Structures are given as C-alpha cells and as structure tokens.
Amino acid sequence: xxxxxxxxxxxxxxxxxxxxxxxxxxxxxxxxxxxxxxxxxxxxxxxxxxxxxxxxxxxxxxxxxxxxxxxxxxxxxxxxxxxxxxxxxxxxxxxxxxxxxxxxxxxxxxxxxxxxxxxxxxxxxxxxxxxxxxxxxxxxxxxxxxxxxxxxxxxxxxxxxxxxxxxxxxxxxxxxxxx
Numbered sequence: 001x002x003x004x005x006x007x008x009x010x011x012x013x014x015x016x017x018x019x020x021x022x023x024x025x026x027x028x029x030x031x032x033x034x035x036x037x038x039x040x041x042x043x044x045x046x047x048x049x050x051x052x053x054x055x056x057x058x059x060x061x062x063x064x065x066x067x068x069x070x071x072x073x074x075x076x077x078x079x080x081x082x083x084x085x086x087x088x089x090x091x092x093x094x095x096x097x098x099x100x101x102x103x104x105x106x107x108x109x110x111x112x113x114x115x116x117x118x119x120x121x122x123x124x125x126x127x128x129x130x131x132x133x134x135x136x137x138x139x140x141x142x143x144x145x146x147x148x149x150x151x152x153x154x155x156x157x158x159x160x161x162x163x164x165x166x167x168x169x170x171x172x173x174x175x176x177x178x179x
Contacts, residue, residue: 020057020088025050025071027142028110030123033134042134043127049073051081051110057088068093075125078106089113112141 031046050071055061063082070081079095086092095107105128112121122137 021054022057022145023052023054025052025144026093026110026112027144028123028139030110030136030139032138033125033136035132036135037132040130040132040134043130044075044125045134047073047075047108047123047125051093053083053091053093055083055085057085059085060087061085073108075108076106076127077108078128110139112139 027050029046029048033042033045033047035042050073052069052071054067055064062084064084065080065082068081068083070077077095081093081095083094084092090111090113092109092111094109105126108123108125110121110123120141121139122135123139124133124135126133
C-alpha cells in the first residue's frame with residue numbers, strides 16, 4: 001500500500017502543467033460583404049456559422065487541423081479546416097488549401113482579435129466559378145467556453161480513484177452473523 005501511495009504521489013507531482021487548454025465555440029454572422037474590385041455581387045450574404053476550437057493558449061499554433069470542428073456554415077467549403085494563433089488573443093480559422101491565412105476556391109478565412117473575452121474581426125470567402133473573393137469587417141461573434149480539465153486535474157482525480165481502490169482492496173472483511 002505504501003508503494004502505491006508513493007507512486008501516485010510522484011505521478012501527481014510530475015503531472016503539474018502550465019497548459020492553458022480551453023475549448024471555445026464561436027457562433028458568428030458575417031454580413032455586408034463586398035467585392036474589393038466592385039464587379040460581382042456576393043452570392044451569400046450573410047454568412048452564418050459555428051466553429052468549435054480546442055487549443056492551448058500558451059502555444060503559438062500555425063495551420064493546425066487538430067482540435068477544430070466546423071459545426072455549421074451556410075457556404076460551400078471544400079477543404080478541411082486549420083487554425084492559427086499568432087498570440088493568445090488573435091486567431092485565424094480557414095480552409096487548409098492555402099492555410100488559415102489565405103483562401104482558395106469554396107473556402108473562407110475567419111479572423112478575429114481578443115478571442116478570449118470580446119471577439120471581433122473579419123471574414124473573407126471565395127466560391128468556385130467566381131474570380132474574386134468577398135470581404136467584410138462586419139461580423140457578430142458570440143464565444144462560449146466549455147470547461148476542459150487540465151492534465152493535473154485528471155492526474156489528481158485518477159490518483160484519488162487509485163487510493164480509494166487500494167483502501168477498498170485492503171479493507172478487512174467483517175463477518176455478518178444473523179440471529
């Protein structure tokens with residue numbers, strides 16, 4: 001039993017981490033799109049969607065496809081999504097054809113600042129058969145944060161379960177006598 005406690009204690013101490021992993025869902029409406037060249041009327045206006053991203057705020061990420069989910073969007077998107085975090089409060093999300101910092105056909109880039117508290121930003125998209133992109137800086141964003149336990153919390157919980165299991169295993173059995 002002492003060995004089990006020592007192993008669990010060492011594991012708990014080793015598992016402390018400075019990770020700032022968060023999971024956030026961004027619901028957005030982008031509207032008032034324009035063709036920068038003034039030639040084509042945007043085919044979709046407004047663009048409405050929802051994206052969920054799970055990332056470590058303490059790391060800079062470039063074109064990362066892991067941890068991002070496109071929940072919904074009302075334009076065609078042909079490529080998987082990736083995201084960039086240039087600092088903890090600036091994020092770009094887009095199709096992986098050209099990375100998050102550029103858009104290809106049937107693709108988009110959604111960029112916003114202050115991703116943690118009061119997000120604001122812009123949205124650009126392209127569509128196949130139209131030789132221009134459509135841009136706007138008029139975006140309404142609502143961000144909701146889902147709790148994600150840190151690794152140290154998981155280790156502490158598992159250590160507690162181990163200690164409870166060890167205590168139950170070594171508990172003496174009592175005899176029940178019926179009269």
